[in-house]
Amino acid sequence: MINAIVSYQFMQNALWGALLASILTGIIGSIIVEKKWLMLSSGIAHASFGGIGLGYMLGFEPIYGAFMFSTFASILVPTIDRKSDTGSENLTAMLWSFGMALGILFIAFTPGYPPDMNSYLFGNILTISKTNLNVMIVVTALVLTVLLSFYNIWKAYLFDGEFTFIMGIKTLWMDYILYFLIALSIVALIKLVGIILIMALLTIPPSISRFYARSFSRLILSSMGLGLLFSLTGLWISYYTSIPSGASIVLISVFAYVLVFLTKKVIFDR
Amino acid sequence: MKIIQVEHLSVSYGKVKALEDVSFDVEQGSFLSVIGPNGGGKTTLIKVLLGLIKPGEGTLKINSEKPVGYVPQFNSFERRFPITVCRVVLMGSLSGKSPLFHRYSPEDKARSHELMALLGIEALHDRQISQLSGGQMQKVLLARALMTDPDILILDEPTSSIDAESRTEIYGILNRLKGEKTIILISHDMGSVSSYIDAIACLNVTMEFHEDGKITEASLNHIYGCPVDLIAHGVPHRVFPEHPLGGHSHD
Numbered sequence: 001m002i003n004a005i006v007s008y009q010f011m012q013n014a015l016w017g018a019l020l021a022s023i024l025t026g027i028i029g030s031i032i033v034e035k036k037w038l039m040l041s042s043g044i045a046h047a048s049f050g051g052i053g054l055g056y057m058l059g060f061e062p063i064y065g066a067f068m069f070s071t072f073a074s075i076l077v078p079t080i081d082r083k084s085d086t087g088s089e090n091l092t093a094m095l096w097s098f099g100m101a102l103g104i105l106f107i108a109f110t111p112g113y114p115p116d117m118n119s120y121l122f123g124n125i126l127t128i129s130k131t132n133l134n135v136m137i138v139v140t141a142l143v144l145t146v147l148l149s150f151y152n153i154w155k156a157y158l159f160d161g162e163f164t165f166i167m168g169i170k171t172l173w174m175d176y177i178l179y180f181l182i183a184l185s186i187v188a189l190i191k192l193v194g195i196i197l198i199m200a201l202l203t204i205p206p207s208i209s210r211f212y213a214r215s216f217s218r219l220i221l222s223s224m225g226l227g228l229l230f231s232l233t234g235l236w237i238s239y240y241t242s243i244p245s246g247a248s249i250v251l252i253s254v255f256a257y258v259l260v261f262l263t264k265k266v267i268f269d270r
Numbered sequence: 271m272k273i274i275q276v277e278h279l280s281v282s283y284g285k286v287k288a289l290e291d292v293s294f295d296v297e298q299g300s301f302l303s304v305i306g307p308n309g310g311g312k313t314t315l316i317k318v319l320l321g322l323i324k325p326g327e328g329t330l331k332i333n334s335e336k337p338v339g340y341v342p343q344f345n346s347f348e349r350r351f352p353i354t355v356c357r358v359v360l361m362g363s364l365s366g367k368s369p370l371f372h373r374y375s376p377e378d379k380a381r382s383h384e385l386m387a388l389l390g391i392e393a394l395h396d397r398q399i400s401q402l403s404g405g406q407m408q409k410v411l412l413a414r415a416l417m418t419d420p421d422i423l424i425l426d427e428p429t430s431s432i433d434a435e436s437r438t439e440i441y442g443i444l445n446r447l448k449g450e451k452t453i454i455l456i457s458h459d460m461g462s463v464s465s466y467i468d469a470i471a472c473l474n475v476t477m478e479f480h481e482d483g484k485i486t487e488a489s490l491n492h493i494y495g496c497p498v499d500l501i502a503h504g505v506p507h508r509v510f511p512e513h514p515l516g517g518h519s520h521d
Contacts, residue, residue: 034351085284149370156361160347166320166340167418168366213352214398 001239010126011239017128018231020136021192021201026224027143028185029202030209030216031178034158038203040077040179043092045186045198047073047099049120052190053106056115063135066187069099074183078175123194123246125235132191139188143181155216192231194246201227204253208260230256271333273298273422273452274319279328281314288314292328292477298421299449301466304456306473312456315473316426319454332422337365339420339451341411343427344404355394355402355410356382362417378417385413389443405436412443422452429457441466 005011032041051065073095081088107114119127147154157164157174165171186198193201209222234249241248274296281289289311296302306312317323318330320338332338339362356379363378386392389409394402402410408428415423425444429437444453445466455467472478 034348150368150372152361152372152374153364153368155353155357156364159351159353159358159361160342162320162322162342162346163340163361163414164364165322167337167362167364169364169368170366210350210352215352215354215357219352 001236004239010128013128013130013133014125014235014245015232016133017125017136017192018228018235020133020140021189021231022224022227023140024136024143024185024189025201025205025227026220026222027147028182029227030206030220030223031158032182032202033206033210034216035178037182038199039089039092040074041182041186041202042199043077043096044070044073044183045190045195046096048183048187048190049195050099050102050106052117052120053103053110057106057110061131062120063132063187063190066190067184069102070183070187071180073099074179075176078179118244119194120190121194121196122244123190123192123197123249124238125192125231125245125249126238128191132188136188139184143185146177146181151217158216192245193249194244197246197250200250200253201230204257205230208257211260211264226253226256271298272296273333274454275329275331275333277329279318279325279330281311281318281323281326287475289318289473289477290475292473294471294477294479296452296454297468298333298452300468301444301448301453302455302469302471303467304454304471304473306458308458310458310474312458312473313426316424316456319424334421336418336420339415339418339423341408341415341423341425341428344407344431346426349407350400353399355391355397355399356386358399358410359386359413359417362414365418381417382413385416389413390439403436404432405439408432408436408440409443412440416447420451422454423447424454424456426456427458428455 001011005015032038048066048070051067051069052062053065054069055062055065077088077091077095080086080091107117118124153164153169154174156167157169157171161171161174164174186202189198189201205223205226206219208226209219213219213222230249230253233252234245237243237248237252238245272295274294276295277293279289279292280287292311292315304312304315314323318325319332320340359382360374360378363374363381364372383392383395386395389412391406391409391413394406394410399407399410412425412428423444428440432440444455447453448466468481470480472480
C-alpha cells in the first residue's frame, strides 16, 4: 500500500481525506453526541441528496448542490420548530425524505445515462477528488477557527445552554452557527462514508471516547484519534478487498465499539 | 428597595394560561419562597424572571445590572458531560463580553476556590460531575451561580432530590446569603417552607402572596385544590399559625 500512496494521486487524496475527516468528525461528532442532535444531523445528511441530484441535472459539481440543501435544511428545521408545534423530530423526518425524493426526481430528469450514485450514498474514499479535498480543507479550517476562538463559551453552551443564555451570551446565534457548521461538515464527509453511513463515523468515536474521556477537549482529541484509526483501517481494507470504504469504516467502528464496551464490562464492572 | 416588581403578569401557551394576573414585589435582600403544585406555572415564572420567555401581558422590572444567579434543576443539563467540578464553577464567570480565545483569569480561579470553600466542596475540585451525589451537585450549581456575585439568586427545586442532611446544609448556606442577596426559592415541596423566609407566594396559575411569611390552610387548600397536610420539616419554630384543638381555622 505504501508504494501505491507514493505513486498514485488518488491514494494521497484518500490519505489526506482520512486525516481531515478525523478532525471534523472528532469535533462535530462530539458536539452532536453531547447535544443529542443525532436525528437532526442524519436528516441534514439525507436532505443533501436533493442537492446532489440537482447538481447532476443542471451539470454543476454535486457537492455544491449538497451544501445548498444541507444548509437550507439546517436552518429551516430549528426556525420552523420555534414557530410551530409540529416538533423538530417530525420536521426533520419530513425534510429527510423530501430531500431524498427530490434527489431521485432530479436524477430521473438528468439527460443521458443515469449517473452512479453509490459513492454519494455509501462513500468511497478512493474516489476523493482534488475539489473534495479543497472543500474539506476549507470546512475543517472554519470549524477549527470557530471552535477555538470561543472554546470556553462553546463548552459552557454545550453543557448548559440555558445558563449560558442567562449569563448574557447570545445562544440563539450559537445554535444557528452550530447547525450551519454541522451541515457543512456532513457534506464535506459525504464522499468518505456516504450519506447513509455518515452517522456511524460521527457518533461511534465519541461514544467510545465517552467511556474514559474526563474533559471535553479530551473527548474531542480521542474521537479524532479513533476517527483517524477507523478511516485508515477502512482505507486499507478497501484498497486490498475493494469493499467500499464507507462499509469498511463503519464495520471497523462498530467492531471497535463492541470490543471497548466488552473490555470495560469485563475489567471494570465485575 | 424593591429589586423585582411584577405587575399583572400573564403568560399563555396557545389557549392554556400558565400564569394569570400575577403581581408581586420582592424586597432587596429578602428570601421569597414560591410554592405550588406541578403544572401550576412555577417553571414559567422562573423563565420569565430569567428572561427566557417574554411576558404575554403585564410588566416585569428587575432593578439589578448583573445577571441573575440561577440554580437549575438537575434535568436541565447533561449529567454525563465530561467536565470537572472546578470547570463548571468557573463557567459562572463567562459573559457576553468574554473576549476571543478567552481563558479564565487567576482572579476567576481564586474566586471559584473561595466559593467552593464557602460551600464545603473544595475537596471535589477535580471530580467528574457524573460522580457527584445530588447534594454535592446542588452545591456545585450554587457555587457557579455565585461566581458573578449576583444580586438575585433563583433556585429551582433545590431540595427535591437530595438527602435531609444536604437539605439542611443548603438552607443554612442560603440563610447566610440572605440579606446580601435576594433569594427566590421555587418548589412544589412544602418542606421547602422554612423559618428563614420573609415571604411566601402560593402559585397555581394565579398567585397568593403572603408578605409576612405566614401561610393559611385556606389559601393552601385553594392553591392545591384539596386539603394539604401542613408539615414543615426540620423547622425550629412554626411558620404556620397554630390550629385550635379539634377545629379548623379559616382566617
